[in-house]
């Protein structure tokens with residue numbers, strides 16, 4: 001694996017491969033890699049000739065009171081994981097490569113970003129869309145891989161790539177879960193043992209609501225029952241939202257009709273201790 005820190009070096013390495021007709025797959029990450037990232041890398045290895053993974057903790061997507069400073073950074077360990085996965089290129093730029101002095105342009109992430117995570121974390125999705133578009137311009141991948149775990153982010157990125165006519169195919173990788181169902185996330189490392197036990201309540205609530213919907217219960221009743229279920233599973237957790245949305249637009253649904261499997265997403269966000277966690281399932 002070649003680790004590259006500058007745009008110039010990565011561009012010239014990839015230009016050579018592109019001349020040889022190689023298909024470039026791209027997995028953008030913020031590091032602290034876990035099984036979820038590994039699964040995206042494996043998808044890229046299957047579908048592309050060359051895989052580029054970026055590790056960049058993007059300051060533009062963190063609010064002033066968020067965890068940018070304490071976000072786990074472990075470049076050496078991450079590089080070891082990527083070597084095991086036989087990744088060809090690790091792109092690990094410093095902040096001034098991505099946002100050089102005077103950088104002043106932001107992408108506005110639009111209506112998908114106006115609700116849920118976007119409403120709770122103002123500017124978050126603008127920061128995500130901005131960095132992902134910069135990274136797409138640098139790497140120019142034919143295919144890029146994002147986790148279904150961050151379903152709203154995935155929708156924002158799909159829309160951004162479509163609206164800006166960026167010639168990249170966006171592939172969603174399934175959410176990878178611990179044995180008890182907790183979705184893998186770099187932020188799980190913040191949880192104490194007691195919090196970790198309650199954190200599984202997010203997934204259990206999603207499954208519970210999904211079963212109610214599929215059994216024909218009205219949407220509002222299913223949501224209310226889900227809120228109770230969450231308090232039972234995670235008595236010290238603070239539920240932020242539990243909702244049922246259109247998988248592509250993230251518009252809240254008022255009734256549930258299963259037109260095709262996966263067209264509806266049940267989303268949840270909660271704070272356990274001091275850690276904010278999100279999860280979703282599609283029905």
Ligand code: PAF
Nearest residue numbers: 028029030058128131150
């Ligand atoms: O999901 C993430 O890790 C980040 O939001 C991403 C897509 C790498 C952009 O910084």
